[in-house]
Amino acid sequence: xxxxxxxxxxxxxxxxxxxxxxxxxxxxxxxxxxxxxxxxxxxxxxxxxxxxxxxxxxxxxxxxxxxxxxxxxxxxxxxxxxxxxxxxxxxxxxxxxxxxxxxxxxxxxxxxxxxxxxxxxxxxxxxxxxxxxxxxxxxxxxxxxxxxxxxxxxxxxxxxxxxxxxxxxxxxxxxxxxxxxxxxxxxxxxxxxxxxxxxxxxxxxxxxxxxxxxxxxxxxxxxxxxxxxxxxxxxxxxxxxxxxxxxxxxxxxxxxxxxxxxxxxxxxx
Amino acid sequence: xxxxxxxxxxxxxxxxxxxxxxxxxxxxxxxxxxxxxxxxxxxxxxxxxxxxxxxxxxxxxxxxxxxxxxxxxxxxxxxxxxxxxxxxxxxxxx
Numbered sequence: 001x002x003x004x005x006x007x008x009x010x011x012x013x014x015x016x017x018x019x020x021x022x023x024x025x026x027x028x029x030x031x032x033x034x035x036x037x038x039x040x041x042x043x044x045x046x047x048x049x050x051x052x053x054x055x056x057x058x059x060x061x062x063x064x065x066x067x068x069x070x071x072x073x074x075x076x077x078x079x080x081x082x083x084x085x086x087x088x089x090x091x092x093x094x095x096x097x098x099x100x101x102x103x104x105x106x107x108x109x110x111x112x113x114x115x116x117x118x119x120x121x122x123x124x125x126x127x128x129x130x131x132x133x134x135x136x137x138x139x140x141x142x143x144x145x146x147x148x149x150x151x152x153x154x155x156x157x158x159x160x161x162x163x164x165x166x167x168x169x170x171x172x173x174x175x176x177x178x179x180x181x182x183x184x185x186x187x188x189x190x191x192x193x194x195x196x197x198x199x200x201x202x203x204x205x206x207x208x209x210x211x212x213x214x215x216x217x218x219x220x221x222x223x224x225x226x227x228x229x230x231x232x233x234x235x236x237x238x239x240x241x242x243x244x245x246x247x248x249x250x251x252x253x254x255x256x257x258x259x260x261x262x263x264x265x266x267x268x269x
Numbered sequence: 270x271x272x273x274x275x276x277x278x279x280x281x282x283x284x285x286x287x288x289x290x291x292x293x294x295x296x297x298x299x300x301x302x303x304x305x306x307x308x309x310x311x312x313x314x315x316x317x318x319x320x321x322x323x324x325x326x327x328x329x330x331x332x333x334x335x336x337x338x339x340x341x342x343x344x345x346x347x348x349x350x351x352x353x354x355x356x357x358x359x360x361x362x363x
Contacts, residue, residue, distance in 0.1 A: 134329035135276035
């Protein structure tokens with residue numbers, strides 16, 4: 001049986017086609033990923049983006065729509081996926097996918113483009129406690145992206161630059177707009193770019209950490225979402241949370257889509 | 270599940286926590302729906318097919334203003350939503 005999980009993020013659409021395998025053994029052998037696909041939508045119609053991403057993933061896997069037992073959607077735009085059988089929240093799908101990848105994970109931190117959230121999960125990958133920030137993007141990837149633009153750096157350069165700094169510069173602004181003027185003030189004060197980059201990523205990490213502390217830090221901590229690719233942010237988050245290690249999946253932006261496809265498979269039985 | 274709805278900004282941390290395990294078999298007959306003067310609570314079917322309360326999305330971004338009228342500064346000694354929820358599923362962080 002093959003199921004599909006579609007994660008309708010605010011910046012990109014992620015699709016995972018998952019095959020349930022008939023094996024006796026470790027639970028991790030129960031599923032095989034047939035194909036993953038990511039698409040940055042060029043249009044604002046999320047339903048059109050979902051259709052395109054899904055069709056592209058099917059074509060890449062050599063499958064037809066009728067081969068898929070169920071399509072489930074997650075993410076901010078999950079309600080826009082008309083062909084999805086059901087929608088699940090980002091908390092439920094993220095926790096499920098993270099525990100599948102890291103069975104000892106009990107704290108899951110999800111930082112995407114527009115939103116960050118912290119979840120506590122049980123051994124089955126069921127979210128038992130969650131907190132997010134519904135108001136602004138200051139604790140998410142788009143904040144880091146806006147600040148890297150102000151410094152005329154790519155996101156990769158921005159993350160790497162922050163690792164070169166050992167300074168702690170507090171950023172007081174809680175809003176992306178005001179934070180940008182704070183960054184401009186630091187530039188005018190001839191603050192090295194490395195230090196500004198670290199200040200920005202420390203600020204994002206601090207906001208994300210505040211959400212995670214609401215649910216409590218327990219067991220293995222796993223970070224999912226696109227911000228995993230930012231090494232500077234990972235380092236800042238580790239410091240803010242006061243943990244030695246944060247587990248990072250290989251393809252962090254697909255974890256919610258993976259969890260969503262797993263839930264779709266479970267609900268077909 | 271403890272669901273925390275709200276946000277943290279420069280002025281503070283504003284979260285309403287709902288213990289959905291206490292909410293599923295509501296002993297207060299969903300009194301939160303009518304107790305809140307802003308009607309912020311809504312019953313939804315969650316990801317585990319349980320009927321539970323949540324905070325309407327637009328209110329999640331404006332809690333500090335929406336709840337201000339029910340706080341001690343406005344003459345209340347207890348919050349109407351917390352008083353109405355006899356199972357004790359609702360908590361405010363501020």
